[in-house]
Amino acid sequence: PTTARTGPAAMVDDRPGEGFFRVNRTALVDEEVFAEERKAIFDKCWLYVGHTSEVPGPGDFRARTVAGRPVVLWRGSDGRVRVFLNACRHRGAQLCRVPEGTARGMSCFYHAWTYSNDGRLTALPDADGYGPGFDRDRFSLNRPPLVDEYRGFVFCCFDPEATGLPEYLGGAREYLDLVADQSDEMEVVEGLHEYSMEANWKLFVENSLDGYHLIPLHRTYFDYLKSTEDSYLDPRKPTDARDLGNGHAVITVEGPWARPVARWTPSMGEENREYIEGRRAELERRYGAERARRISMTDRNLLIFPNLIINDIMGIAVRTITPVSAGRTVVSQWTLATKGEPESVRARRLDSYVTFQGPGGLATPDDMEACESCQEGFATAAESPWSDISRGIHKEAGGGPFTAADEIQQRAFWRHWRDLLAARGPEHG
Numbered sequence: 001p002t003t004a005r006t007g008p009a010a011m012v013d014d015r016p017g018e019g020f021f022r023v024n025r026t027a028l029v030d031e032e033v034f035a036e037e038r039k040a041i042f043d044k045c046w047l048y049v050g051h052t053s054e055v056p057g058p059g060d061f062r063a064r065t066v067a068g069r070p071v072v073l074w075r076g077s078d079g080r081v082r083v084f085l086n087a088c089r090h091r092g093a094q095l096c097r098v099p100e101g102t103a104r105g106m107s108c109f110y111h112a113w114t115y116s117n118d119g120r121l122t123a124l125p126d127a128d129g130y131g132p133g134f135d136r137d138r139f140s141l142n143r144p145p146l147v148d149e150y151r152g153f154v155f156c157c158f159d160p161e162a163t164g165l166p167e168y169l170g171g172a173r174e175y176l177d178l179v180a181d182q183s184d185e186m187e188v189v190e191g192l193h194e195y196s197m198e199a200n201w202k203l204f205v206e207n208s209l210d211g212y213h214l215i216p217l218h219r220t221y222f223d224y225l226k227s228t229e230d231s232y233l234d235p236r237k238p239t240d241a242r243d244l245g246n247g248h249a250v251i252t253v254e255g256p257w258a259r260p261v262a263r264w265t266p267s268m269g270e271e272n273r274e275y276i277e278g279r280r281a282e283l284e285r286r287y288g289a290e291r292a293r294r295i296s297m298t299d300r301n302l303l304i305f306p307n308l309i310i311n312d313i314m315g316i317a318v319r320t321i322t323p324v325s326a327g328r329t330v331v332s333q334w335t336l337a338t339k340g341e342p343e344s345v346r347a348r349r350l351d352s353y354v355t356f357q358g359p360g361g362l363a364t365p366d367d368m369e370a371c372e373s374c375q376e377g378f379a380t381a382a383e384s385p386w387s388d389i390s391r392g393i394h395k396e397a398g399g400g401p402f403t404a405a406d407e408i409q410q411r412a413f414w415r416h417w418r419d420l421l422a423a424r425g426p427e428h429g
């Protein structure tokens with residue numbers, strides 16, 4: 001098998017001393033590698049389920065798929081947010097068959113076992129047909145082994161032995177805080193963008209953290225900006241890229257774009273100026289000038305390994321990148337906003353978000369086309385087997401300031417990817 005021939009260590013050719021880092025394209029096309037990833041990564045890591053603001057009221061629920069498993073994010077009548085496996089305890093039919101809603105309980109469509117929103121089996125037809133050994137308390141909905149929340153972001157993990165969420169997030173918490181601290185309460189805006197591409201999931205992870213492609217690939221967007229009153233915006237401000245540990249990584253851009261809590265821009269209009277300036281003054285009062293500047297005047301593209309992206313840029317995109325096969329990926333994307341902001345600010349925020357990051361916006365189709373183009377190019381993988389990810393590695397080896405156009409963030413991802421696959425042992429490649 002191909003994986004046995006190359007192995008994860010050989011697929012990531014990491015030689016900082018010699019100034020290069022490359023990834024064998026086998027890692028992006030091979031279905032055996034994909035099968036290994038499911039076990040080594042998606043069955044082991046903490047994975048994003050949803051945001052607590054998506055289920056604000058008692059009984060509110062969202063059906064999701066995480067690591068191939070159907071789950072339900074469901075707020076109980078007691079106010080607690082739980083994650084359940086969406087499989088009936090009787091024969092396994094999916095209990096929840098709609099994407100979202102509000103319910104005190106759900107009844108399975110197959111034989112009508114009924115569960116309350118805290119997961120207990122509360123009713124079943126012909127219950128007296130069971131023997132005295134049948135104890136309905138033992139048939140509550142199952143849950144992922146680990147579930148936890150950080151600043152409203154709910155994660156689960158299918159490895160009961162895994163380290164806790166705070167330790168797992170590690171250095172990424174600081175950057176999640178910069179997103180969450182933008183207001184007292186952040187909320188996911190109603191509605192979901194879902195799109196798919198004929199490309200490996202890791203290509204889109206790389207792309208979501210890639211500052212190098214911004215100007216060449218998204219020229220249409222910057223040409224469009226030049227035609228508007230935002231034309232003074234210079235996208236190439238001092239930048240930073242960091243390996244946050246555990247495969248998490250971030251790039252930081254000093255680019256205010258049109259984020260309502262960030263720099264006031266002419267096109268925000270007078271009606272929004274007072275609100276924006278008030279928000280910034282409030283952040284300064286609360287956090288001091290330096291932290292307020294980081295929250296409101298810098299943008300960030302954050303990866304929570306393996307597949308959660310928070311791109312806090314033109315708008316705040318929260319994106320999960322889900323592999324379907326080695327060559328096919330589904331992306332689910334939401335946008336996060338300041339709760340209670342004025343309608344005109346919200347309108348401006350959403351316009352800015354969809355214009356750049358929406359699936360029909362001026363950037364995302366470019367990104368998808370680039371990833372699909374790479375995947376098509378990988379038909380030449382036998383003759384042209386390596387992708388280069390060395391940019392800035394000489395600084396990594398010798399010390400020096402990174403910029404977001406460097407590729408330390410992608411190397412952070414790939415090194416952790418390699419380590420998790422290699423941890424499964426040599427018999428798995």
Ligand code: FES
Nearest residue numbers: 088090091108111
């Ligand atoms: Fe759900 Fe039978 S499978 S009640």
Ligand code: FE
Nearest residue numbers: 207218363367
């Ligand atoms: Fe892009």
